[in-house]
Amino acid sequence: MRYLPLTPDDRTAMLAAIGAKSIxxxxxxxxxxxxxxxxxxxxxxxxxxxxxxxxxxxxxxxxTAGAVPFFCGAGAYxxxxxxxxxxVIQRSEFLTSYTPYQPEIAQGTLQYLYEFQTxxxxxxxxxxxxxxxxxxxxxxxxxxxxxxxxxxxxxAVISGxxxxxxxxxxxxxxxxxxxxxxxxxxxxxxxxxxIDQIGPDTACVVVQTPNxxxxxxxVTKIAEAAHAAGALLIVxxxxxxxxxxxxxxxxxxxxxVAAEGQSIGNALNFGxxxxxxxxxxxxxxxxxxxxxxxxxxxxxxxxxxxxTLSTREQHIRRDKATSNICTNSGLCTLAFTIHMSxxxxxxxxxxxxxxxxxxxxTRDALAAIPGVEVLTDRFFNEFAVRLPKNAAExxxxxAAHHVxxxxxxxxxxxxxxxxxxxxVAATETTLDADIQILAKSxxxxxxx
Amino acid sequence: MSTMNTVGxxxxxxxxxxKPATLTGGRGLLQNEALIFEGDGWGKTGVDLPEPKTDGxxxxxxxRKDPIGLPGLxxxxxxxxxxxxxxxxHAIDLAIYPLGxxxxxxxxxxxxxxxxxxxxSDIHPLQPISTVQGxxxxxxxxxxxxxxxxxxxxxxxxxxxxxxxxxxxxxxIRAAHEASGQHEKRRKVLVPTSAHxxxxxxxxxxxxxxxxxxxxxxxxxxxxDLASKLGDDVAAIMVTNxxxxxxxxxxxxxxxxxxxxxxxYFYCDGANFNAIVGRVRPGDLGVDAMHINLHKTFSTPxxxxxxxxGPVVLSEALAPFAPAPWVVHDDxxxxxxxxxxDEAEQAFGRLCAFQGQMGMYTRALSYMMSHGADGLRQVAExxxxxxxxxxxxxxxxxxxxxxxxxxxxxxxxxxxxxxxxDITTLDFAKAMIDEGFHPMTMYFPLVVHGAxxxxxxxxxxxxxxxxxxxxxxxxxxxxxxxxxxxxxxxPFHAPLKRLDETRAARSPVLRWTAPEGSNxxx
Numbered sequence: 001m002r003y004l005p006l007t008p009d010d011r012t013a014m015l016a017a018i019g020a021k022s023i024x025x026x027x028x029x030x031x032x033x034x035x036x037x038x039x040x041x042x043x044x045x046x047x048x049x050x051x052x053x054x055x056x057x058x059x060x061x062x063x064t065a066g067a068v069p070f071f072c073g074a075g076a077y078x079x080x081x082x083x084x085x086x087x088v089i090q091r092s093e094f095l096t097s098y099t100p101y102q103p104e105i106a107q108g109t110l111q112y113l114y115e116f117q118t119x120x121x122x123x124x125x126x127x128x129x130x131x132x133x134x135x136x137x138x139x140x141x142x143x144x145x146x147x148x149x150x151x152x153x154x155x156a157v158i159s160g161x162x163x164x165x166x167x168x169x170x171x172x173x174x175x176x177x178x179x180x181x182x183x184x185x186x187x188x189x190x191x192x193x194x195i196d197q198i199g200p201d202t203a204c205v206v207v208q209t210p211n212x213x214x215x216x217x218x219v220t221k222i223a224e225a226a227h228a229a230g231a232l233l234i235v236x237x238x239x240x241x242x243x244x245x246x247x248x249x250x251x252x253x254x255x256x257v258a259a260e261g262q263s264i265g266n267a268l269n270f271g272x273x274x275x276x277x278x279x280x281x282x283x284x285x286x287x288x289x290x291x292x293x294x295x296x297x298x299x300x301x302x303x304x305x306x307x308t309l310s311t312r313e314q315h316i317r318r319d320k321a322t323s324n325i326c327t328n329s330g331l332c333t334l335a336f337t338i339h340m341s342x343x344x345x346x347x348x349x350x351x352x353x354x355x356x357x358x359x360x361x362t363r364d365a366l367a368a369i370p371g372v373e374v375l376t377d378r379f380f381n382e383f384a385v386r387l388p389k390n391a392a393e394x395x396x397x398x399a400a401h402h403v404x405x406x407x408x409x410x411x412x413x414x415x416x417x418x419x420x421x422x423x424v425a426a427t428e429t430t431l432d433a434d435i436q437i438l439a440k441s442x443x444x445x446x447x448x
Numbered sequence: 449m450s451t452m453n454t455v456g457x458x459x460x461x462x463x464x465x466x467k468p469a470t471l472t473g474g475r476g477l478l479q480n481e482a483l484i485f486e487g488d489g490w491g492k493t494g495v496d497l498p499e500p501k502t503d504g505x506x507x508x509x510x511x512r513k514d515p516i517g518l519p520g521l522x523x524x525x526x527x528x529x530x531x532x533x534x535x536x537x538h539a540i541d542l543a544i545y546p547l548g549x550x551x552x553x554x555x556x557x558x559x560x561x562x563x564x565x566x567x568x569s570d571i572h573p574l575q576p577i578s579t580v581q582g583x584x585x586x587x588x589x590x591x592x593x594x595x596x597x598x599x600x601x602x603x604x605x606x607x608x609x610x611x612x613x614x615x616x617x618x619x620x621i622r623a624a625h626e627a628s629g630q631h632e633k634r635r636k637v638l639v640p641t642s643a644h645x646x647x648x649x650x651x652x653x654x655x656x657x658x659x660x661x662x663x664x665x666x667x668x669x670x671x672x673d674l675a676s677k678l679g680d681d682v683a684a685i686m687v688t689n690x691x692x693x694x695x696x697x698x699x700x701x702x703x704x705x706x707x708x709x710x711x712x713y714f715y716c717d718g719a720n721f722n723a724i725v726g727r728v729r730p731g732d733l734g735v736d737a738m739h740i741n742l743h744k745t746f747s748t749p750x751x752x753x754x755x756x757x758g759p760v761v762l763s764e765a766l767a768p769f770a771p772a773p774w775v776v777h778d779d780x781x782x783x784x785x786x787x788x789x790d791e792a793e794q795a796f797g798r799l800c801a802f803q804g805q806m807g808m809y810t811r812a813l814s815y816m817m818s819h820g821a822d823g824l825r826q827v828a829e830x831x832x833x834x835x836x837x838x839x840x841x842x843x844x845x846x847x848x849x850x851x852x853x854x855x856x857x858x859x860x861x862x863x864x865x866x867x868x869x870d871i872t873t874l875d876f877a878k879a880m881i882d883e884g885f886h887p888m889t890m891y892f893p894l895v896v897h898g899a900x901x902x903x904x905x906x907x908x909x910x911x912x913x914x915x916x917x918x919x920x921x922x923x924x925x926x927x928x929x930x931x932x933x934x935x936x937x938x939p940f941h942a943p944l945k946r947l948d949e950t951r952a953a954r955s956p957v958l959r960w961t962a963p964e965g966s967n968x969x970x
Contacts, residue, residue, distance in 0.1 A: 001823045003554055003747075003815075005909035006830050014833055014910065018840040018854075023829045026836055026854040027727060029696035034732045039821035040596050048558050051817045055810065058589075059567025061582030063575065072572040075801055082495055084523055086564075089751070092541035093534035096555050098886075099753040101547070103949070104942040105881055108537035109752035112530070115484055118959040122517035128958045134608040134755070137801035165801040172771065172797030176619055176654050216510050245504055247512050260801075270583050271573030271802025272608065273755035285956060291753065296952035299937060299945035302473070308952040314611075314649030315892075319658040321649040326611035331751025338530060341484050344520015347493035353500035360502065378507060399576040407574045414787060428497065 001045055063404065065268060069434035071362065073382045073425025074212060074407040075136065075163050075238040076271065077263045079351075080429055085265050085338045089331055099291075099327070103306040104298075109330065110305035113293040116337040123243050123340075124257040125250025126279035130290040132328040132336075133276030136238055136260025137169040140206065142278065142289040142323055143234045143258040144174050144181075147204035149287050149322065151232060155180045156204050157197045160187040161211025163238055164413040170206075179203075186409075186416045188213040188375045188384055195225045202229060204256070208236040209246075212412070213375060213423065214359075214382035216246055223253025232256060240264050240277065241427075242380040244345075244352035249279075256280045265339030266332050275332035286312060289323035351428055355381035358426035358435075365439040366424065370448045375421065382425035384409070388446060391422040397445045403438055478943055481532045485960040489519030494526050536943045537752075538886045544908050544916050548858040548889040548901025549644070549692055551722055551744035558818065559747065559811035568810050573802035577784055583806065584782035588775045590813045594740060594761055597816075597824065598721075599731025602767035604774070605759045606804035610719055613739025613758025614650040614686075616771060616799055620737055620762060621684045621713045622654055623769040623796040630711070634683040638712075640669050642693055642893045647686045647717060656683060663895055667693035667850045667860075671702055678710040688717035689733070690724065692893040693850060694835065694858035694901065704734025713737065713766065721745045722905070723832055723857035726825030736763040742805075746812035757808035768794045773803055830906035831857040834913060838902055841917045845924040849896045857905070863898025871927050873898040875935035879926075882934075882941045883919045 006014075011023070020026055027035070046054075065078045072078070089095060093108060100106030100113075113131045120129035133139040144156045156174065158167055158181055167183050174181060184193055191207050198205060205226045210216040223233040235249035237259035243249075249257045261275035262268075280288055286309065294308035314321035343351060359381040366385055367374045376383035387394055391408035398405040409421040426435070473480040504511055521529060538545065545552035563569060571580055591603045604620075607613035618637070625631040637651035640661045648658040659677055662670040669687060678685075685707050689697045697703065707714045716730055716738040722745040730738050742748050742757040750756075762770055772795055773786045784803070819827060832854070839848055839859035847864040863873050877887035877900075889901040904913060926934050937946060 001819065001826055003556055003818065003907055004823070004826055004830055005907065005912075006833070007910075010910040011830075011833060014837045018833075018836045020836070020854070023833060026829075026832050027696075028854065029698045029856075030724070030728055031698070031701050033701065034728055036727055036729065036825075039726060039825055040729070042593060042596050042821040043817065045820035045823045046817050048818070051558060051814055052562070054817060055562045055586070055814060056565060056567075058582035058586045059565040061585065062567040062571045063579035064566040064570040065572055065575075066566060066570050070572075072574055074574055076573050078570075078572070082523070084494075084526055088527070088530045088534075090560060091531065091534045093537040093539045094530075095560075095749045095751055096540040096552075097537045097752050098540075098545065098547060098550055098552055098750045102538070102877070102881065102887055103947045104878070104939050104944050105536070105538040105886065106752075107943050108533040108535065111481070111483070111533055111536075113752075114958075114960070118483075118485060119518060121959045131753075134612065135800055135802075138608065138612075138799075163801065165798065168798040169800050172619070172799060173615070175797075176622065178655065216507065218510055243512075244516070245512060246507070246510050248516075251512070251514075267569040267807075268572050269569050270571045270580065270806035272800070272805040273757075273807050275755075285958065292956070292958055294952035295957040296948045298947045302944055304944045304947045306947050306949050306952045308949065308956055308958075311953070313645070315645035317649070318645045319648040319652035321645070321652075324611050324615055324646065324649050324653045326646050327609045327754040327756050329755045330753035331749070332755055334752065338526060340518060341489075341521045341529070342494035342523065342526050343518070344489055344491070344493045345516050345518040346491055347495045347497060347520055348516070348518060350493075350497045350500060351495075353502055353504055354497060356504055356507070357500050357502045360506070378510060380507075396576050396578065399579050404572070404575055404579065411574055411786070 068402045068404055069437045070404045071406045071424045071426060071438060072404055074412060074423050075260060076268055077239055077425060077427055078268055078429050079263050079427050081265055081339060082342055084342065085335050088338055089334050094334055100307060103304060107304060110293050112334055112337050114305050116333045117293060119337060119340050120277050121279055124279040125248025126257055127282040128285055129277065129279035130288055130292050132333045133278050133290050133325060134329060135272060135274035135276045136258060137166040139258035139276035139278045140166050140236050141170040141173040143256040144170055144179065144204060145323065146256060146287050146289060147232045147234060148179050150284060151203040151230065153201050153203035155201045156206060157194050157202055158183040159194045159207040160184040160190040161213060161215060162206055162208040162236055163212045166236060186413060186418060189215050191217045191219060191222060195222055198225055198229045198231055202231040204232040204234050206234045206236060210239060210242055210380045210382065213384040214379035215376050216378050216380050218247060218252060220252045234258060239381060241352050241355055244348035245356060246380060261336045265335030273329055273332055275329040275336055287322060289325045291328045354428040358428065358430040359383065362424060362426040362435050365435050369439060369443050371446055381427055382423060385422050385424060387420050387422055390419050394445055398441055401441055403441050405438060405442065478535060479532050481529060483960055484519050484521060484529065487519060489521050492520040492522060494520055494522045543884060544904060544912050545886045546888045546902045546904055547886065548903040551903060551905060553747055553905035554907035555747055555749040556815065559814040562814045563807045563810040568806065581781055584775045584784060586813060587809060588777055588782060590809045593816050594759060597725055598761045599729030600761035601764050602762040602770060603759055604770040606771060606799050607739065607758040607760055608800055608805055609756040610739055610741045610758045611646040611650060613760045614646055615653065616760045617715050617737035617739060618650055618654045619796045620766045620769040621715065623794065624766055625683055627794055633681055636682045638674060638677055638682060638685040640687060642691055642895045643686060643688055644692060644717060651686065667695045668697055669703060671699045674703060675706050678706055678712065680711060682710055682712045684713040684715050686715045686717060688719060690720045690856035694855040694860050695850060696856055700733050708734065719744060720857060723828055725828045726821065727828045736766050742808050742812040746815045748808045748811040755805060757805035769796050771796055772798050827906045834904040834906060834908055835859045837913060838904055838917060842920055845921055858901055858903035860896060861900040862896045866927060869927050870932055871935045873900055875938060876927065878938040878946060879923055879935045881939035885916060885919060
């Protein structure tokens with residue numbers, strides 16, 4: 001029990017100081033019927049070596065992205081993270097600190113959150129951003145809720161290009177509060193279709209760009225249509241690197257941006273923890289969910305930073321709080337902000353171009369295979385293809401040959417009538433050799 | 449004349465009498481650190497990347513044209529920037545972090561090492577199931593530990609934080625009432641006045657009206673008041689146990705019996721599970737749903753505020769309503785049920801895009817396995833012992849809010865003992881900073897005036913507790929002796945003096961913008 005510093009003698013001395021005969025005296029308030037006499041039926045204390053062996057054995061059963069030709073995306077992306085990032089986030093003063101409730105001894109955390117907020121605002125092209133939410137999907141749900149508060153309307157129109165899991169996560173939460181959603185049928189290039197569904201009761205239109213099929217769209221016209229009807233435009237982005245190359249959501253008229261920040265500084269981690277980016281217009285900040293860091297001064301007039309606008313939150317407002325969010329993705333925001341600081345605008349642009357370049361090369365290789373139809377016209381680093389066979393079966397067959405070929409759309413939305421659609425993503429980590437192996441093995445499996 | 453320090457080494461002669469301000473604003477090793485936007489990083493990058501072969505022109509009018517406004521740092525500059533920032537933070541690795549209700553304990557680095565095994569960190573949430581069998585095994589093993597420790601039959605792993613877990617639990621309760629046709633009439637949730645703000649916020653969020661339950665003089669749920677409010681219009685009660693006053697709800701069995709008799713469900717806020725883990729199973733108390741903050745009980749690091757993880761254990765009655773995804777196990781190996789339609793039509797949906805906080809699952813399981821069933825029982829015992837030791841050693845100088853009987857894992861004081869000193873709980877907390885300690889939780893729970901909630905956790909040694917206690921005693925003595933100057937305006941020795949939080953809220957400045965006339969981007 002190497003994490004427990006008290007010795008038996010310490011315990012005896014402390015019980016004496018308390019005036020208790022035994023540790024059981026301190027548990028007197030627990031009803032007799034609810035007390036456990038001994039340990040539950042689980043393994044006993046294990047040394048570092050044992051734990052390491054047990055977990056390493058489990059880890060060894062998984063195929064890692066870095067070890068095989070890898071083309072999975074659909075909301076989570078394999079990027080290279082500079083070694084500096086992981087080193088810095090493991091510094092004790094970052095890793096083992098808490099929410100910066102005492103700003104005088106938490107300026108490290110507060111300043112990086114402030115820098116993070118500025119980076120996210122600039123990246124998304126929005127005036128303000130918060131200190132992060134859990135992930136992109138929960139950020140989208142919070143965006144819809146915020147739009148209903150701002151507009152006092154009750155309906156969200158969701159484009160057919162939005163990630164099906166994002167739609168599900170949003171519907172689960174917003175339906176609980178009585179917000180209606182209209183999710184349009186899945187479509188590779190269906191953003192404009194949302195315009196026809198905007199009505200006087202529409203609180204917001206939700207579009208994703210690049211969408212789940214990879215299609216990048218200028219949503220300016222959708223923003224105009226939404227605004228003309230008094231609704232807000234929520235733009236969802238699942239691949240943050242794309243904003244280094246493409247027009248920003250802010251530039252296209254977004255009122256709220258809900259994005260996944262995993263791509264910058266954070267590993268795949270089998271789905272989490274990730275970092276939800278959330279940005280909006282200045283006049284809406286008091287309705288914005290999540291933590292915020294603000295600039296102020298100390299007693300000597302020195303600049304400093306504090307958590308602010310907590311009057312929106314539940315620890316003040318309780319059942320009248322603007323959202324149920326109680327935390328942020330602190331350490332993931334740190335990873336994001338360090339990686340972004342290392343990249344700078346020059347590096348981010350280059351990284352984005354490399355991603356695009358690799359995806360175009362992958363597209364070209366797959367387009368040359370007889371029977372493979374490329375569905376996505378304009379894309380960033382991900383695109384959809386239609387295969388002459390069931391995509392999930394093809395992916396499983398390729399996995400058996402150590403190629404992770406992408407995400408079958410049916411994995412996200414079974415029954416959508418797209419069982420033959422495969423989502424393929426490439427990033428700067430994709431080697432030319434990986435592309436060749438993918439093309440060759442796909443040809444073989446398709447019998448082309 | 450030179451003097452000797454405590455280890456017998458000479459120290460500087462003639463200590464300096466006055467303390468002139470430095471020219472740069474830095475203080476010795478503690479340097480003022482400009483924002484990254486204020487340096488010369490425009491156009492700079494600290495990452496070497498190959499030259500792209502494309503300019504992206506095939507994307508035409510979709511391309512961004514204007515500058516984004518992101519300065520870059522070379523690698524050494526980045527290292528220095530963040531290391532300097534880190535030096536302005538308190539952390540559990542520096543000293544006791546006695547934030548009550550937040551549970552700051554040692555974060556073992558083995559957990560970090562395990563979470564970073566490529567087999568866990570470098571796998572995609574949508575890879576073929578055949579290629580992630582070990583990850584699913586880990587989730588299944590974690591679920592087994594959580595179910596066994598809580599005595600509950602089911603668990604939903606995906607909630608991403610404690611409040612998210614509350615949401616999950618209440619949505620399962622709502623789904624159960626909908627399934628039995630009782631949702632229309634059961635529209636109330638009973639919440640004690642001492643609850644975390646997240647409890648009423650969650651209940652309201654899920655569409656319930658919140659009814660407060662009174663508290664007894666000894667800091668517990670008033671059972672008579674609860675009973676009088678329970679009826680067939682109540683969907684659930686939400687009780688934190690041990691509660692936020694640091695006390696075990698003695699009448700918990702009666703509370704759950706009354707709740708179930710009224711046809712309502714018992715939601716337990718499990719934020720304080722570390723006080724009873726291995727000694728009490730919430731399932732034996734009649735709990736229907738409880739979230740477990742993995743970061744609190746099982747030591748996943750807080751990282752300046754997150755990420756957390758809030759799996760929810762569920763009773764037999766609520767298990768069918770758990771959200772997707774979940775892991776199942778049969779002869780063919782592990783499978784992931786990703787759509788509620790697939791195998792359980794009653795599931796209430798999905799809470800986030802993927803499987804939840806895998807990185808936290810790994811850390812929590814490492815911690816659990818390291819302790820084992822016997823060690824986890826010791827965790828609860830030591831957490832409770834440490835809190836009671838602090839309470840016992842400070843109660844003659846400070847006023848314990850509930851002096852009679854033991855506390856659980858946290859010791860609660862009020863500000864009665866500061867009466868007449870002109871010193872507030874806030875002043876006292878800020879003076880602790882000067883002594884090198886992170887302040888305790890202030891002004892929470894709200895039911896106690898000027899509350900000071902101290903939670904040492906089980907990973908503090910007796911020596912560190914004694915060091916903390918002696919400092920608290922010295923400060924309390926100074927307060928009572930009228931040494932007001934030590935408190936008003938404190939901290940004096942922190943990187944910054946007291947910050948103006950009102951100003952920040954009144955005219956919020958949430959991002960850096962280029963000063964007027966500057967040619968800096970954005």
